[in-house]
Amino acid sequence: MRTKTLLIIISLLSPLLMRAESRLLLSPDGKLAVNISVEEGVATYSITYDGQQMMLPSRLGLQSNIGDYTKGLTLKEAKSGSVEKHYDMTRTKTSHSDYQANTLDITLLNAQKHPMTVTFMVSNNDVAFRYTLHRQAKDNPKCAIITSEASSFRLPNGTTAFLSPQIDPMKGWERTKPSYEEVYSADAPMTTKSQFGEGYVFPALFHIPNTTAQPQQGKAKAGDGWVLISETGVTSGYVGSHLSDFNTETGYTIAYPMAGELNGLGSTAAGIAVPGSTPWRAITVGTSLAPIVETTISYDVVEPLYEPSQQYEPGRYTWSWLIWQDKSINWNDQVQFIDLAAAMGFEYCLVDNWWDTQIGRDRMAELSKYAQQKGVSLMLWYNSNGYENDAPQTPRQCMNTSIAREREMKWLHSIGVKGIKVDFFGGDKQQIMQLYEDILSDANRYGLQVIFHGCTLPRGWERMYPNYVASEAVLASENVFFTEDAAIRQPFDLTLHPFCRNATASMDWGGIIMNRYLSRDNKSRHSRKTTDVFEMASGITMQSAIQCVAIQPNNLTELPQVELDFLKQLPTTWDETRYVDGYPGKYVVLARRHGDQWYIAGLNAEAQAKKLTLTLPMLKPNQTVSYYTDNQEGYAGLKQLKIDKRGQAKVVIQPNGGIILK
Numbered sequence: 001m002r003t004k005t006l007l008i009i010i011s012l013l014s015p016l017l018m019r020a021e022s023r024l025l026l027s028p029d030g031k032l033a034v035n036i037s038v039e040e041g042v043a044t045y046s047i048t049y050d051g052q053q054m055m056l057p058s059r060l061g062l063q064s065n066i067g068d069y070t071k072g073l074t075l076k077e078a079k080s081g082s083v084e085k086h087y088d089m090t091r092t093k094t095s096h097s098d099y100q101a102n103t104l105d106i107t108l109l110n111a112q113k114h115p116m117t118v119t120f121m122v123s124n125n126d127v128a129f130r131y132t133l134h135r136q137a138k139d140n141p142k143c144a145i146i147t148s149e150a151s152s153f154r155l156p157n158g159t160t161a162f163l164s165p166q167i168d169p170m171k172g173w174e175r176t177k178p179s180y181e182e183v184y185s186a187d188a189p190m191t192t193k194s195q196f197g198e199g200y201v202f203p204a205l206f207h208i209p210n211t212t213a214q215p216q217q218g219k220a221k222a223g224d225g226w227v228l229i230s231e232t233g234v235t236s237g238y239v240g241s242h243l244s245d246f247n248t249e250t251g252y253t254i255a256y257p258m259a260g261e262l263n264g265l266g267s268t269a270a271g272i273a274v275p276g277s278t279p280w281r282a283i284t285v286g287t288s289l290a291p292i293v294e295t296t297i298s299y300d301v302v303e304p305l306y307e308p309s310q311q312y313e314p315g316r317y318t319w320s321w322l323i324w325q326d327k328s329i330n331w332n333d334q335v336q337f338i339d340l341a342a343a344m345g346f347e348y349c350l351v352d353n354w355w356d357t358q359i360g361r362d363r364m365a366e367l368s369k370y371a372q373q374k375g376v377s378l379m380l381w382y383n384s385n386g387y388e389n390d391a392p393q394t395p396r397q398c399m400n401t402s403i404a405r406e407r408e409m410k411w412l413h414s415i416g417v418k419g420i421k422v423d424f425f426g427g428d429k430q431q432i433m434q435l436y437e438d439i440l441s442d443a444n445r446y447g448l449q450v451i452f453h454g455c456t457l458p459r460g461w462e463r464m465y466p467n468y469v470a471s472e473a474v475l476a477s478e479n480v481f482f483t484e485d486a487a488i489r490q491p492f493d494l495t496l497h498p499f500c501r502n503a504t505a506s507m508d509w510g511g512i513i514m515n516r517y518l519s520r521d522n523k524s525r526h527s528r529k530t531t532d533v534f535e536m537a538s539g540i541t542m543q544s545a546i547q548c549v550a551i552q553p554n555n556l557t558e559l560p561q562v563e564l565d566f567l568k569q570l571p572t573t574w575d576e577t578r579y580v581d582g583y584p585g586k587y588v589v590l591a592r593r594h595g596d597q598w599y600i601a602g603l604n605a606e607a608q609a610k611k612l613t614l615t616l617p618m619l620k621p622n623q624t625v626s627y628y629t630d631n632q633e634g635y636a637g638l639k640q641l642k643i644d645k646r647g648q649a650k651v652v653i654q655p656n657g658g659i660i661l662k
């Protein structure tokens with residue numbers, strides 16, 4: 001073919017070639033690369049880390065009542081920039097974050113030539129993106145309803161998933177679902193159908209095997225990819241979303257609430273003022289589990305929404321309800337748990353449901369006074385429900401309207417109560433997100449910290465709401481009490497959550513359990529399956545600024561002094577968190593720093609003892625540390641351990657056991 005003819009053919013083809021427009025965005029260290037492309041009217045993004053594919057081209061876009069922004073798209077402009085933030089925070093895995101990201105604002109026009117901007121923030125191990133809708137003509141529209149998103153997540157072939165299914169609404173106990181209390185799968189093929197056909201809740205963890213590396217026994221291979229997907233910055237201004245079921249072509253897509261949530265009332269769509277933005281879709285990426293454990297992306301792209309009315313104190317709480325249940329909500333039993341908190345030097349005692357009828361409001365004022373004389377503050381349980389489920393526990397209808405909250409919180413403040421635990425919410429619709437935010441902002445006026453149970457995943461809330469502490473949003477300790485199956489599964493759960501649920505947000509697991517049996521007499525019902533050091537170490541591997549130590553009055557005389565001494569000084573706030581070793585659902589070793597003191601804690605969920613050589617750069621070579629380890633009876637033994645000259649330590653974690661180095 002003559003050159004001239006070839007040139008003519010190329011020039012004829014060029015309009016077709018021009019149809020794909022793409023922009024590359026690199027992290028500050030250049031390892032994480034996001035490629036955003038618009039081709040044949042469809043916008044996609046893909047992610048590589050260190051040259052390894054982490055996300056295949058995945059859809060961008062949304063559907064709204066002011067236009068379809070999923071197809072017919074053209075790229076109008078792309079503006080790059082950068083963000084640098086250095087900030088302190090309380091109540092999370094770290095007290096300080098240095099956030100540096102490169103940013104790209106991609107403005108797309110839809111078929112009607114109406115604009116939408118997709119903003120990408122790319123830091124060294126995190127990608128966050130969100131959509132912004134703009135006014136179109138004559139300064140209108142000023143509001144929009146977003147009905148669905150096309151945003152999808154297509155992981156490479158061979159990826160396995162750690163996922164918890166979304167459950168159908170108004171199901172389960174007293175029609176309280178969904179409440180993020182289903183079992184996580186581990187390393188399941190992506191093609192596995194979700195248990196209830198409703199997809200999966202956030203966060204979702206994915207493992208991308210490195211097929212070129214040699215496997216190491218029981219370990220993640222070097223060069224394996226890890227991807228954690230969640231969202232952050234969800235306020236009263238949006239719905240909480242989750243992931244759809246897997247589809248071979250589109251992967252997982254952002255799904256909005258189910259129509260049946262909140263007893264069928266309210267929309268599944270989100271309403272925003274225009275211009276306005278969606279929450280951030282957040283993706284953490286690494287070739288080890290360290291970036292997953294250590295990520296602060298939930299906090300880095302959000303801001304505090306109001307000032308704290310006072311300095312809120314972290315701490316530990318005792319809780320009678322876990323093992324003594326409803327019957328224990330009486331004056332005498334609560335006095336025992338207040339005395340127990342005082343004996344342990346704990347800051348709080350949580351009084352669970354039915355206190356208004358089984359103790360009475362007048363006597364609660366006396367009980368709070370009694371607690372304060374002992375140096376303990378009370379936190380009280382509330383039922384959130386107005387019309388969203390049948391949960392019978394009282395007090396009810398005290399938290400669902402601003403009028404009721406004002407009256408209740410004023411009273412709580414007057415009797416010296418320092419916190420509330422509000423239980424049973426009805427899903428992720430925007431009205432429910434509004435309720436969470438209203439409870440938090442009202443509680444701040446009265447110096448009340450807030451824990452949510454039977455609830456959604458918190459999405460950046462520790463930073464956004466200064467009196468927010470933690471949420472359940474996990475199949476928590478109460479299940480270890482309810483069923484032996486959950487007790488058997490406990491080591492799996494607690495070695496999985498540091499890499500997933502608790503990597504994304506604070507988690508109120510509800511108790512380091514020290515009773516050997518899940519019963520008041522500590523003899524009947526089923527046994528606990530974990531060792532004492534497992535439980536003690538879980539107080540470090542689990543993160544919540546107010547941590548439940550579900551110790552029982554009988555434990556004071558039953559437990560070895562070494563265990564009581566450890567629990568008495570257990571910190572609940574951390575200045576730094578580091579991944580040391582582990583595999584989700586099998587074992588975990590984390591290092592957390594409180595002030596100058598590092599705590600290294602490990603849990604083993606496997607049937608064999610785990611012999612590990614830990615590399616501990618946070619400790620000094622040749623330093624001698626305290627080493628808590630399981631003895632033959634499952635109690636804690638305390639030894640000294642010398643860190644070697646290379647900064648390494650050899651440890652053994654027993655099956656369902658734990659270790660602590662400090």
Ligand code: CA
Pocket residue numbers: 181453454472476478
């Ligand atoms: Ca619960």
